[in-house]
Amino acid sequence: MQITPGPLLAQIQTPEDLKKFPKEKLVQICEELRHFIVDNVSVYGGHFGASLGVVELTVALHYVLNTPQDQLVWDVGHQAYGHKILTGRRERFHTNRVYGGLSGFPKRKESEYDTFGVGHSSTSISAALGMAMASKYKGTDIQHVAVIGDGSMTGGMAFEAMNHAGVSGTNLLIILNDNCMSIDPNVGALKDYLTDITTSHTYNKVKDEVWNILGKLSKFGSSAQEIISKVEGAVKSAVLKQSNLFESLNLRYFGPVDGHDVDHLVEILKDMRDIPGPKILHCVTVKGKGYGPAESGNKTTWHAPGTFDKVTGEIFKKVPTTPQAPKYQDVFGHTLVELAEKDSRIMGVTPAMPSGSSMNIMMKAMPDRAFDVGIAEQHAVTFSAGMATQGLVPFCNIYSSFMQRAYDQVIHDVCLQNLPVVFCLDRAGFAGADGPTHHGAYDIAYFRCVPNLVVASPMNEEELRNMMFTGSTYGGPFSIRYPRGNGVMPQWKTPLREIPVGQGRIIREGEDIAILTLGHMGNYAMEACASLVKEGLNPAHYDMRFVKPLDSDLLHEVFSKFKKIVTVEDGCLMGGFGSAVLEWMMDHGYQAQVKRLGIPDDIIEHGEQIELHRECGFDPEGIAATVRSLAEHVHVS
Ligand SMILES: Cc1ncc(C[n+]2csc(CCOP(=O)(O)OP(=O)(O)O)c2C)c(N)n1
Ligand SMILES: CC(=O)[C@@H](O)[C@H](O)COP(=O)(O)O
Numbered sequence: 001m002q003i004t005p006g007p008l009l010a011q012i013q014t015p016e017d018l019k020k021f022p023k024e025k026l027v028q029i030c031e032e033l034r035h036f037i038v039d040n041v042s043v044y045g046g047h048f049g050a051s052l053g054v055v056e057l058t059v060a061l062h063y064v065l066n067t068p069q070d071q072l073v074w075d076v077g078h079q080a081y082g083h084k085i086l087t088g089r090r091e092r093f094h095t096n097r098v099y100g101g102l103s104g105f106p107k108r109k110e111s112e113y114d115t116f117g118v119g120h121s122s123t124s125i126s127a128a129l130g131m132a133m134a135s136k137y138k139g140t141d142i143q144h145v146a147v148i149g150d151g152s153m154t155g156g157m158a159f160e161a162m163n164h165a166g167v168s169g170t171n172l173l174i175i176l177n178d179n180c181m182s183i184d185p186n187v188g189a190l191k192d193y194l195t196d197i198t199t200s201h202t203y204n205k206v207k208d209e210v211w212n213i214l215g216k217l218s219k220f221g222s223s224a225q226e227i228i229s230k231v232e233g234a235v236k237s238a239v240l241k242q243s244n245l246f247e248s249l250n251l252r253y254f255g256p257v258d259g260h261d262v263d264h265l266v267e268i269l270k271d272m273r274d275i276p277g278p279k280i281l282h283c284v285t286v287k288g289k290g291y292g293p294a295e296s297g298n299k300t301t302w303h304a305p306g307t308f309d310k311v312t313g314e315i316f317k318k319v320p321t322t323p324q325a326p327k328y329q330d331v332f333g334h335t336l337v338e339l340a341e342k343d344s345r346i347m348g349v350t351p352a353m354p355s356g357s358s359m360n361i362m363m364k365a366m367p368d369r370a371f372d373v374g375i376a377e378q379h380a381v382t383f384s385a386g387m388a389t390q391g392l393v394p395f396c397n398i399y400s401s402f403m404q405r406a407y408d409q410v411i412h413d414v415c416l417q418n419l420p421v422v423f424c425l426d427r428a429g430f431a432g433a434d435g436p437t438h439h440g441a442y443d444i445a446y447f448r449c450v451p452n453l454v455v456a457s458p459m460n461e462e463e464l465r466n467m468m469f470t471g472s473t474y475g476g477p478f479s480i481r482y483p484r485g486n487g488v489m490p491q492w493k494t495p496l497r498e499i500p501v502g503q504g505r506i507i508r509e510g511e512d513i514a515i516l517t518l519g520h521m522g523n524y525a526m527e528a529c530a531s532l533v534k535e536g537l538n539p540a541h542y543d544m545r546f547v548k549p550l551d552s553d554l555l556h557e558v559f560s561k562f563k564k565i566v567t568v569e570d571g572c573l574m575g576g577f578g579s580a581v582l583e584w585m586m587d588h589g590y591q592a593q594v595k596r597l598g599i600p601d602d603i604i605e606h607g608e609q610i611e612l613h614r615e616c617g618f619d620p621e622g623i624a625a626t627v628r629s630l631a632e633h634v635h636v637s
């Protein structure tokens, strides 16, 4: 159901409509846009604080730039709700992140205003620079702007891109949206540096004077511009008693400026159009700006609060399928502390997802043994490897899709050296409303082919705990993948027990057909079996637990007893768990009809996890239907 916009916003379908308003109306337009975002997200959920923090910046950019010809790239894109609402999607915005509706992130196939698909952080500068270089080569005179947050600026790719931008000869504009927040508070030396600049009064005072003089002169030919940049650089480094980090990369630095003063932003952006060369505008904003609870409350909570009462700020709790069953991430967090209390070698590492992964539990309990390294997955893995060479056992927790960033580090720095790092891949399988950029679809395939690496997946909370315990004593590279969301065991704090590595287990005896599952999908198979038994069918069910090494003894039992087999995984079919079973079958000379259920070789969009499982045929009913069709075939032959 559409949310009613304010009177001015109601007249705006595209930036062309926005530009028809006099500058004096922009403050009201920002207010109406802010209210529209609050009204939508409070009812439909989604990301929240980040979009509120860039309302003025979004309006100013679309007011000054000639989008979509001028190219605007949002980093991560979770802050782009205002951008979507101003670019033809206001009337559909209530379908944001809903199955079949708008994506929660900019997506090229969704709109010409979405110049680059995003979702994973720190890509915007590289992408915008590529676009700028193409324009330089083709001789097209358009603007290229990347909007990147201070959190995303901690991602290595951002520095790779700035290093290139500085010598690119393009007119790229980078806008650094600095709100001192990542999802959790931002971390690292860069954050401290940005705070220095933002709070250095002398720097700001002198800079303003320099700005006024230089900004006016910048219109007089290239020689004047040459002088300007030298004077400006000298003044800034003299004042800051250190060269400006960005200027040292040959990016002209402007700022810090108030990212909520829409009039001033419009004037600055107009001035910036005439300043040649790569440059960075440092905007200071407040995440959650304009909505009390988000602005002054827990900014991490308000990053993505779910639905809430917009009047009281009360956040509505989502009820899990199994009442009181905990989130897998919380079982991870508490179990890690439990293990670390008994084993002083255990450390914790997260790349900027302390709350999302529940590593924050260990960070709170043992602050000198658990680290948020920023949005730096590659560093997180090799930092863990370094600790492992010193006799420690790091638990490196990285969302499955974000782990894609650090694949070489897992191979090159951990597995080739056979180091004892335990990788915990949260959000493995369909992530849900975040969509294809965040689906943990590929980790089974990309991990099982790596020598020395154990690949395990728990069916429930007890299994997760025991796999973590097993990994902590294994002595080599060990990975455990588990999904976003809740498990199935309200009584999850079970005694820790080691699992023999590579050992699967039988869940139910049966005949004719065997279902082999990996991880949480075992619970779907149990549901399917319960309904199949009522129909007179009696499939067996095995929880294989490990993709690598596979339980060879168990598979000999399965292939000796059954000629019809179904494999189920919340992961890609190509190279996944089912493929591993097929390889094993061929390598051991068995013959059977194997039906593999999982994620097809396609891009599956966003929606609730169960909607996506259903779409791909491996929800409980999909599993049951597959067994039925195989059973019919058995009776006929
Ligand atoms: C590679 C990668 N790692 C982690 C994330 C999860 N993530 C999404 S937004 C975010 C924080 C971004 O902070 P910032 O860029 O400052 O934006 P803000 O939310 O403050 O506007 C993180 C860590 C991601 N999207 N991509
Ligand atoms: C935008 C982004 O990448 C994160 O906010 C991500 O959406 C978090 O996912 P979870 O909500 O599963 O922790």
Ligand SMILES: [Mg+2]
Pocket: 149, 150, 151, 152, 177, 178, 179, 180, 181, 182, 186
């Ligand atoms: Mg930030």
